[in-house]
Amino acid sequence: MNRRSFLYTSAFGGLALTAFPSMLASCKDGLAEDLRFEGKVIVIGAGAAGLYAAQILLNQGADVIVLEASNRIGGRIKNNSTFSDFPIELGAEEVHGEKSMLYDAAVASGAQFVDDESTDYYYFNGSLKSQAEATENTLFNTMLEAVDGIVDYTGGDTTAQAYGEISNVSDNVVHIFNALVGNEHGTDNSRIGMFGLRTEEERWTSGDQNLPLRNTTMDEVIRFACADALPIVTLEQIVQTIEHHSNGVRVTTADGTVYSADAIVCTVPITQLKNNSIQFIPSLSAAKSAAIEKIGMDRGMKIILQFSERIWPSNMSAVYGRGLIPIFWATSLGRSDEFILTGFVHGSNAEALAAMGEQGILNQALEELDVLFGEASDTYVQGLVYDWGNEPFIEGAYSYPTPDMGDAIEVLAQPVGNRLFFAGEASHTGGHTSTVHGAMETGLRAALEVIQNTPRQ
Ligand SMILES: Cc1cc2nc3c(=O)[nH]c(=O)nc-3n(C[C@H](O)[C@H](O)[C@H](O)COP(=O)(O)OP(=O)(O)OC[C@H]3O[C@@H](n4cnc5c(N)ncnc54)[C@H](O)[C@@H]3O)c2cc1C
Structure with a gap:
């Protein structure tokens, strides 16, 4: 299977059908033709969630840029290739389960798993x-x-x-x-x-x-699954402010660059929302802020x-x-x-x-x-x-549920208006938090929310 057919069949093999039942009628083997979005989208963060959101949006016609604060792609996917005679995964290492878009991507990319x-x-x-x-x-x-x-x-x-x-x-x-x-x-x-x-x-x-992957790395698998998104990532762009209004969005980075768009998909780790490293204008609601506080990450x-x-x-x-x-x-x-x-x-x-x-x-x-x-x-x-x-x-490392967290994950995942959307592993409402495939699924969810909700110019 080539990457593109993987993308489409996987995307609608699981989460998208259950998360977006209203789309069932219009979809057969993949994202429906009429699910086009020709607006401009800023994706914040080039981990699994951001890359996959960007990949989907690009495929549906959007003009996308991905802003990544660090000097590399992958986020919590990273390996060391000098310690041993094989790459050591420093972050995500195992594909959790054989029924996910990550598993499909791994297999489609030629990955083999450790079998012992x-x-x-x-x-x-x-x-x-x-x-x-x-x-x-x-x-x-x-x-x-x-x-x-x-x-x-x-x-x-x-x-x-x-x-x-x-x-x-x-x-x-x-x-x-x-x-x-x-x-x-x-x-x-x-x-x-x-x-x-x-x-x-x-x-x-x-x-x-x-x-566990035997002959490849998680980095190679995610790059395979999100290949179209790789060239549109701008590294060392630390997002500091997100302005979201009824007529558009604006992002300012630490070096003073300003980006404007129709919508934003914010995929930064929950720690970064907790420590207010990004200023939202207007501020996030009290309910959203409380939800962010309640989700753990150690x-x-x-x-x-x-x-x-x-x-x-x-x-x-x-x-x-x-x-x-x-x-x-x-x-x-x-x-x-x-x-x-x-x-x-x-x-x-x-x-x-x-x-x-x-x-x-x-x-x-x-x-x-x-x-x-x-x-x-x-x-x-x-x-x-x-x-x-x-x-x-x-x-x-990754998010975890704290006692009395209630519906914090659902509240985190909710869009703010029709231009500000949240993805990232901590926002997975279907039980796949703290995984790579879960992060990808939130990227898919947020991309579809943009396509369905953001006003077209
Ligand atoms: C040690 C470890 C082991 C793990 N093992 C597994 C495993 O075996 N299997 C599995 O499925 N999962 C595993 N995970 C979890 C998995 O790695 C994560 O769930 C997933 O990679 C998270 O993807 P994400 O896109 O949500 O977040 P991230 O990968 O964290 O991506 C978010 C990106 O946002 C960027 N960012 C942050 N702030 C800003 C800003 N202000 N401006 C711009 N960019 C910003 C960050 O630099 C980062 O690149 C592991 C994680 C760790 C740490």
């Missing part, structure tokens, strides 16, 4: 256990039942930590519970809300497999470590330890003969690590791996820490 028979290992009660051994333990199984039970949760909107307590998750395995729930969602169990978790479980439609980091030999079991996919770093996975598995682990940590643990500095973080990781495997420090070759909390214009 590996298993997870867990450290509790003083020793490392394989998945098979762990599931012989009652405390472990009670904890897994609590994870599985999130979708059926009927209590009030409390934290996952409180839910763990009422579900009798034992202190012996609570670190694994935190890894599987809070850390996986970009924070820790003391901060994440049960209603948001449950909603995500209920609405998730993209499939259950987590698919510091998060990857800790990449190379060893001279494999110190972990040959069939190990990931290991859940008891220290500050809740999970390490075997990044090199199925990709390279080198021996590389990635630690993944968010929320309060990431904050504690950040205070240690890079060398302190690497030492901490090695100490934790020594506990798990005995000889990590002896075989250590090199390491790197990528802290998304320090990434300019992003300042965190």
Whole structure:
């Protein structure tokens, strides 16, 4: 399948049909011919959401520019190609599910996925256990039942930590519970809300497999999916003000450049809306500002470590330890003969690590791996820490639901009038927040909102 047919069939294979039922009658295999928009649109941010919004709008006839604050395309998609003999993903790494436009794009671009028979290992009660051994333990199984039970949760909107307590998750395995729930969602169990978790479980439609790319990178896949949009990105344009009026929009960047258009799609991370790095004129409503405040996004980091030999079991996919770093996975598995682990940590643990500095973080990781495997420090070759909390214009990992967040995601996603539209992973109302395919789906949603709502000249 070529990229264009991928774009059209994927776009209407999922979200667009459910999000825009009124369009069903007019659409067959793709965006309908009459869904043209020949106005001018400014897209803010060149991550997955912004690039995909721009791609769709270009295809429907719009005159689009993408303004990106940093000096590169991709946002939270980034890799390091010098650390090892294969590119290490510093941000998004896995395609979450085989029923999404990202999966379709990956396959259409020739991507293959890591396919192996590996298993997870867990450290509790003083020793490392394989998945098979762990599931012989009652405390472990009670904890897994609590994870599985999130979708059926009927209590009030409390934290996952409180839910763990009422579900009798034992202190012996609570670190694994935190890894599987809070850390996986970009924070820790003391901060994440049960209603948001449950909603995500209920609405998730993209499939259950987590698919690491084997022969390509997330950057290459997103560039393939959004190829037409790449030349229209202007880098190092830090948007500072957005003026939105009934007759048009105006954007001013840090170097004083002014851009005018018919509509804006704003895709900046929720952190950037929280810290008011962009001034909206007129101001966003109190409801919108409150929604922005309620959506969480914490510091998060990857800790990449190379060893001279494999110190972990040959069939190990990931290991859940008891220290500050809740999970390490075997990044090199199925990709390279080198021996590389990635630690993944968010929320309060990431904050504690950040205070240690890079060398302190690497030492901490090695100490934790020594506990798990005995000889990590002896075989250590090199390491790197990528802290998304320090990434300019992003300042965190990905969004998560806080307790009592209510309909904050829906409110964030709502357009302001018919010229200011919001996209970006945090605005996904269908349960795919904090993913690349979710970000793309919000880009599609916002592009369609522009096409349907913005007055034509
Ligand atoms: C460590 C980590 C691991 C992850 N793993 C996965 C994974 O395995 N699978 C998965 O699907 N997802 C994963 N994600 C999540 C995924 O990367 C994001 O959900 C997705 O890439 C977000 O895309 P976006 O377009 O919404 O935002 P971004 O990619 O953040 O793009 C927003 C852009 O806006 C720009 N910007 C900010 N402020 C301004 C301004 N004032 N003016 C102009 N531009 C501005 C930023 O520089 C940025 O480029 C991971 C994320 C992290 C951090």
